[in-house]
Amino acid sequence: xxxxxxxxxxxxxxxxxxxxxxxxxxxxxxxxxxxxxxxxxxxxxxxxxxxxxxxxxxxxxxxxxxxxxxxxxxxxxxxxxxxxxx
Numbered sequence: 694x695x696x697x698x699x700x701x702x703x704x705x706x707x708x709x710x711x712x713x714x715x716x717x718x719x720x721x722x723x724x725x726x727x728x729x730x731x732x733x734x735x736x737x738x739x740x741x742x743x744x745x746x747x748x749x750x751x752x753x754x755x756x757x758x759x760x761x762x763x764x765x766x767x768x769x770x771x772x773x774x775x776x777x778x779x
Contacts, residue, residue, distance in 0.1 A: 716755040718778045724763065728770045733763055 715738045723736055730750070734740070740752035741760075750765040764772040 714755075716759065716761055716778070721761055721773075721775050721778055724761075724770060724773050726770050726772075730765050730768050733770060737761060 715736065720736050724733060730752075733752075737754045740754050741756070743750060743752040745751075748766055749771075750768075752763050752765070754761045754763075759777040761775045761778070762773065763770055
């Protein structure tokens with residue numbers, strides 16, 4: 694019985710953590726060209742990864758299956774896209 698209770702608690706915690714994600718359609722729709730990196734970070738939280746190539750900083754929020762990717766030039770959004778948010 695304890696094992697079942699623990700499994701149910703673990704499942705509830707996982708569901709709650711997934712529900713708290715800031716990578717949502719509503720937040721994605723708030724991203725606008727010209728926003729700063731800090732503004733996007735306040736909206737989506739800390740990115741999972743970023744890379745810098747030449748003058749473009751590209752950051753990803755989420756995972757391989759469901760994510761938002763934003764590209765910044767001179768600390769401003771120039772391009773953004775999403776995958777499997779809806």
